[in-house]
Amino acid sequence: MEDAIFQIVALLAGTLRIATPLILCAMGGVFSENAGVVDIGLEGKMLAAAFASATVASATGSPWLGLTAGILVACAMSLVHGAACITYRGNQIVSGVAINILASGLTMVFAVAWFHMGGQTPGLDNAARFLPISLPGSESLAGVPLIGPVYANLISGQTLPVYLTIALVFLTAWTLSKTRFGLRLRAVGEEPKAVDAAGISVAGLRYRAVLICGGFTGIAGTYLAIAQNANFSREMSAGQGYIALAALIFGKWKAWGAFWACILFGFLDAVAIRLQGVHIGAFAVPTQAIQAMPYLLTVLLLAGFIGKATAPKNDGVPYEKGE
Amino acid sequence: MTPAIELRGLEKSFGAVRANAGVDMAVPPGTIAGIVGENGAGKTTAMNVVYGMYRADAGEILIDGKAVRHDSPAEAIKHRVGMVHQHFMLVENFTVLENVVLGAEKGALLEAGLAAARTELQRLSDEYGLQVSPDARISDLPVGEQQRVEILKCLYRGARILILDEPTAVLTPQETDRLFRILKALKAQGTTVILISHKLKEIMAATDLVFVMRAGKVVAMRETPNTTREELAELMVGRKVHWQIERVKASPGAAALTVEHLSLAAGGVPLLDDVGFTLHEGEIVGIAGVSGNGQGELLEILSGILKPTGGLIRIGGREITPRHPADASEMRTLGLAHVPEDRLKYAMAGQFTAAETGMLGRQRVLPFKGPNGLIDRAAIARHCGDLMERFDVRPRRIEQLAAHFSGGNQQKLVIAREIACAPKVLLAGQPTRGVDIGAIAFIHRQLMALRDGGCAILLVSCELDEIMGLSDRILVMYGGKIVGEVAGEEADERTIGLMMANVWKGDAA
Amino acid sequence: MRAREKLPAIVDLVVIPLANVVLAFLAAGLVVLAIGGNPIRAVEVMISGAFGDSEAVGYTLFYTTDYIFTGLAVAVAFHAGLFNIGGEGQAYIGGLGAGLVALALDHTGMGWLVIPVAVAAAALFGAAWAAVPAYLQAYRGSHIVITTIMFNFLASILMVYLMVNVLIGPGNMSPESRDFLSAAQLPLFSDWLDGMGISVHGSPFNVAGILAVLCGIVVWLLIWRTPWGYELRLLGFNPSAARYAGVNEKRMIIVAMCLSGALAGFVGVNEVLGVHHRLLLDYALGYGFGGIAVALMGRNHPVGIAFAALLFGALQQGGAELSFEMPQVTREMVVAIQGLVILFSGALAQMTRPWFEWPFRRRLGGEA
Structure with missing residues (x-):
């Protein structure tokens, strides 16, 4: 019994750690896509931010400067995406693809040129990283059944970006539904001409949304490089930006929906890791089947076989004035 | 002040x-x-x-x-x-x-x-x-x-x-x-x-x-x-307008298009409801109504763009029903031509040249599809030149992109194309929308000539004057139904207006 | 209503696209400068690395072949108004088809039979991998961009499963199949030339190159010279007008995507039957996305695509050489350049247009 609880808690804690970058990217996507800018460049921004934060953290020894660098680099890429999609009315998918490929290439170019370690950045000291935080009372509660292990290993003992992420989900949901900015943001994704006619700048709103998205993916990349790991390595985002995109769709472009989708996908991944090499009798559990679940579920949802996902009406459509 | x-x-x-x-x-x-x-x-x-x-x-x-x-x-x-x-x-x-x-x-x-x-x-x-x-x-x-x-x-x-x-x-x-x-x-x-x-x-x-x-x-x-x-x-x-369109009395022939109990519903909402009428050779039937009362859907069904959900259409010996629908290209082979209400949406692609626009809808038939299965570019160029000549489309550049013509000239090219194939039935939706006054009169004369040559024309327009000036019979649509019919020469605006609002109580009112 | 100025065709079709590519390469030059390299020197190294001798040319053309296939794949879908971002997965699965046929039939020794069947299988598998997203787009309204992305990952997971659990060769430590017998190996041009007494260095450039050229010609004929291609382009420009013209939109989407997937699948022919001569992991990596850059740069026309593919093939080969000569520059520089080309030729394509409009503006204004 004790052991089962411990196993479950460990599984959930793993879920949370895996889901954190997904949640951050998905929340960024919530802002961007509700404002009408499709972003398949979450992956690239996260990767670039991971490299930038690892580089700066190793150079300065400060995780906070690393975080700042990660956010700045991701925001800069968001601005490029914004220029292409908002100012020059380019194809938003093409722009996102460009950002992903650019990030994949440039991180390696700079990593090799600066560090000569085959694309890695130097390993970080603990002082240069975000480490798990032990919340007060986790020691004394340890003996209490159920609550003890849950508190000590799930609620306590996470890194700062994990706590920040949970707070940001609340903030995202609240901003979209309760604030003037949120109302305008949703309006600009649905019907930009109504926003324009109301005397609000369509471009201004969309740039703000895209920049917020950059900030969120910046934190996600930083988390990968200096909280979850201790350096940058080649392609370390490993498609998580795309999974976040799938979660965004699976959550029907809503903050809480996307959050729970990320938790689900994170859980599946955590399970797959645990089942690697596990045999049930003579039968090896095909972990690939579990890994494929997020993609399959998203495909099925989009096809309308499980519920229906409707994007904001003008998501992905450049705004042009006129009749 | x-x-x-x-x-x-x-x-x-x-x-x-x-x-x-x-x-x-x-x-x-x-x-x-x-x-x-x-x-x-x-x-x-x-x-x-x-x-x-x-x-x-x-x-x-x-x-x-x-x-x-x-x-x-x-x-x-x-x-x-x-x-x-x-x-x-x-x-x-x-x-x-x-x-x-x-x-x-x-x-x-x-x-x-x-x-x-x-x-x-x-x-x-x-x-x-x-x-x-x-x-x-x-x-x-x-x-x-x-x-x-x-x-x-x-x-x-x-x-x-x-x-x-x-x-x-x-x-x-x-x-x-x-x-x-x-x-x-x-x-x-x-x-x-x-x-x-x-x-x-x-x-x-x-x-x-x-x-x-x-x-x-x-x-x-x-x-x-x-x-x-x-x-x-x-x-x-900027000059005197002749509202009156010169015309001779129609001599309608056999039925060219029959519609019975036609209906269309989308998500439980009826868009067309039990529509029935017959269109004869050599007559123009006008459809009056506030836009959005089913006229658009009627044209889209008759032209094969939409499938009906009930009723039947008879044209050229073929019965079209929801179980046996016909697409737009089959409707064309049955002798139908269609000037759509929304020219930019249906009748052209801005990035096509005038020559390519002139064959739109007939891309799989002679002379445009050559015997070797490939497109006959010379035939297309000739055809487009003819259309431009007959309808005075300017400029006469067959390689110019359709988007670069003015709205009026685009419309003339579309009407020319649809008339050129000598249709038995013509669906004319807003044929003079966005066209200048001089060209309006020209298009009206063309439609009358087509009628006099035996073509059956169904005219949809939100210009009541155009409907009353051209039609031999007028049907009024409201809420997806035909709510009234008036003979062309007896039509008056007040009656049609009340029918359009569905408050006409018949002669007693 | 913002009326775009009408520009002479030469400006629209040649000058602006060229300017966009030049911008992309200038940006790449800045990157080289930033890491302490000399961009001029880098270009020299790349050119000699890509065209310096017969072996370099062979490699360049080998990579070019892959890019032609995926560039054409993206272009065909694009003309139908579809963004096929799933070239990666389709190429990967296409190779699986070719490989399965090779593994099943190579012992017959009949190359004339095995290779055509394997090529057909590559097309079929690639088409099938594209057909599912196409079907879901046509009949269920799912967004093809998202679905094809998902199918890239599914392809990759499926291949890992098959290679690790099913197709791994006896006694192999790494997830690779047994080597194909010679009947399932594509003839190399270097062998042919050797046979004719012309001495060249060996390179993986093989008869798939001929297939690529044929595909280019067929795509051109189909799209610009047949009623079917007319309908395809009409659908891409204006789906409503396509319905008005009697085009069966759903069938067109599926056929176009199958054609696109089949073209991408031929990457598997070039890679699996051409060089590796066995099934393995990740042989198609990067070509699907590279095809987007190639199609954008080549303006979705086979001739443009051929030139763009040659450029990317040369970059890939030259980039490998570059990393030997200038250790601070890695091969991934090529990936970065692809990204820059997609950015400037695709996403920011409208940015440079006003720069070329102003010389024509007054003259056009005068006409009004």
């Missing part, structure tokens, strides 16, 4: 097109002013400049005698100008209340602003007879009510100058009356109203004074009581 709003020498160009070439007008406060003019005269552009949607290239705007700059609608709103666009600027999945406060939220948090707006909305509704339910979703509201939301949006922002662009295009005559009563109530409270319309009858009924625009300028101003429809029409086009 200082004008509430005055324009001096307003100019605005889009690329090489000069939409406004020096617009001058002055509207006294507390009046309802009409702006009339043909399509493309620059009415909407001028008002969009006033509202800050476009920036003027030159000229001045004065409000209450003071020069203002409207670089965005925000400044226009600040100067208490409001505009109801022809295509509503509403967020469909928002509530009425959310739409009203958008851009006028009163603070960074929504709650207080929404509560204040709810009270204010109630007051405005009572004062002007603008009933709406604040928590209804826009997508659930009928068009007339959506328009009231647009007016409320303007009033909520304190508009003292209210511009309405073609507000009656989507309304029944009765809804139109109601709108005009609201506008008069607003005027009584001191609001200045500017009404853009090309419906002269409404302008005569609702306004105090009228500005006539032509080719980007105001060419005349009249006090409404001192002018007539005929004078305004003449001023709009």
